[in-house]
Amino acid sequence: MPTESKPRVLSGIQPTADSFHFGNYFGAIRQWPTFQHDHDAFYCVVDLHAITVEYDPAALRERTYRSVAQLIAAGIDPEHSALFIQSHVPQHAQLAWVLNCITGFGEAGRMTQFKDKSAKSGSDRTSVGLFTYPILQAADILIYQADQVPIGEDQRQHLELTRDLAGRFNHRFGKTFTVPQPYIVKSMAKILDLQDPTAKMSKSASAPSGIIDLLEDPRKAAKKIRSAVTDSGSEIRFDEENKPGISNLLTIYSALTGSPVAVIEKEYEGQQYGQFKVALSELVADFVGPFGERTNELLADRAELDRILKSGADKAKAVATQTLALVYDRLGFVL
Numbered sequence: 001m002p003t004e005s006k007p008r009v010l011s012g013i014q015p016t017a018d019s020f021h022f023g024n025y026f027g028a029i030r031q032w033p034t035f036q037h038d039h040d041a042f043y044c045v046v047d048l049h050a051i052t053v054e055y056d057p058a059a060l061r062e063r064t065y066r067s068v069a070q071l072i073a074a075g076i077d078p079e080h081s082a083l084f085i086q087s088h089v090p091q092h093a094q095l096a097w098v099l100n101c102i103t104g105f106g107e108a109g110r111m112t113q114f115k116d117k118s119a120k121s122g123s124d125r126t127s128v129g130l131f132t133y134p135i136l137q138a139a140d141i142l143i144y145q146a147d148q149v150p151i152g153e154d155q156r157q158h159l160e161l162t163r164d165l166a167g168r169f170n171h172r173f174g175k176t177f178t179v180p181q182p183y184i185v186k187s188m189a190k191i192l193d194l195q196d197p198t199a200k201m202s203k204s205a206s207a208p209s210g211i212i213d214l215l216e217d218p219r220k221a222a223k224k225i226r227s228a229v230t231d232s233g234s235e236i237r238f239d240e241e242n243k244p245g246i247s248n249l250l251t252i253y254s255a256l257t258g259s260p261v262a263v264i265e266k267e268y269e270g271q272q273y274g275q276f277k278v279a280l281s282e283l284v285a286d287f288v289g290p291f292g293e294r295t296n297e298l299l300a301d302r303a304e305l306d307r308i309l310k311s312g313a314d315k316a317k318a319v320a321t322q323t324l325a326l327v328y329d330r331l332g333f334v335l
């Protein structure tokens with residue numbers, strides 16, 4: 001249980017691409033810094049999760065640093081949040097084993113992300129690690145006794161599993177874990193693919209033209225917005241069902257300016273999609289340009305990143321060690 005009075009927050013992100021995209025950013029990362037002053041905040045780059053699918057070791061190492069730099073550029077202040085790499089805190093994997101042993105095989109098999117991903121690659125090329133991925137995610141959360149977990153909509157089911165496992169463990173072995181709450185900002189919870197606004201923006205499923213990366217060249221990003229698929233009709237109006245394309249662009253516009261969607265609709269009343277897209281493309285270019293510069297500055301000093309990561313892992317380990325000791329005691333292990 002948290003020893004301090006502040007509530008705890010934890011989230012994680014995979015280092016599986018050279019850049020995070022707008023879905024990751026608006027759906028999750030942007031919320032992370034808002035917790036860091038009134039919560040004990042723990043944010044990790046989940047490299048153990050990244051090896052559940054085929055990958056290249058050299059790329060993983062580089063992407064892990066790029067992920068850390070982007071999180072700092074996005075406003076995570078390592079003085080206020082514990083920013084660390086999952087594999088630096090071995091207690092995540094240790095708790096995951098324990099949770100594996102209280103998870104039903106069928107229960108794990110019902111995770112939709114697993115079903116989707118394994119259906120694509122076939123059972124022989126699907127690792128057991130991918131099957132147990134959500135259980136490791138539960139361990140990431142429960143080892144810190146997190147109260148809140150800021151995530152996008154696609155992670156809701158994994159959070160439900162986490163809550164079930166926490167409740168089950170508490171019921172069998174005595175109150176041990178805080179049961180966490182998902183923190184999902186409804187309006188940003190599912191950023192859509194720019195070319196296929198019926199699907200979410202996804203690093204594994206979207207074509208490059210459907211994704212805007214945070215580290216994208218500003219001119220390319222602007223062009224992607226101008227070529228985004230929009231719906232029939234011409235009115236700039238938020239209507240997720242009938243106008244998913246323009247609604248997605250309105251969401252991004254609102255996120256970048258802080259203006260409510262209703263105000264933006266009024267502002268563009270009587271104008272064409274094209275005019276709106278040009279204005280949004282400029283906002284996007286003005287956002288990704290400085291973001292990329294800041295990330296590159298941070299990446300130029302690896303020694304400083306290593307220092308930040310060591311200090312983050314130390315803070316994380318202090319909490320994780322306590323939780324694991326309590327869990328081992330509850331399980332009946334000889335201590």
Ligand code: TYM
Pocket residue numbers: 010011012013014015022023024025026027028029046049136137140141149150151152153154155158188189190191192200201202
């Ligand atoms: P990952 O790296 O796939 O995604 C990171 C975060 O981005 C959100 N996200 C989106 N949100 C809105 N619209 C989209 N199109 C979109 N695409 C991605 C995801 O919901 C996620 O919040 N399994 C986690 C990583 C993880 C984790 C954890 C998260 C591992 N351990 C513990 C929270 C707590 C994941 O999906 O990462």
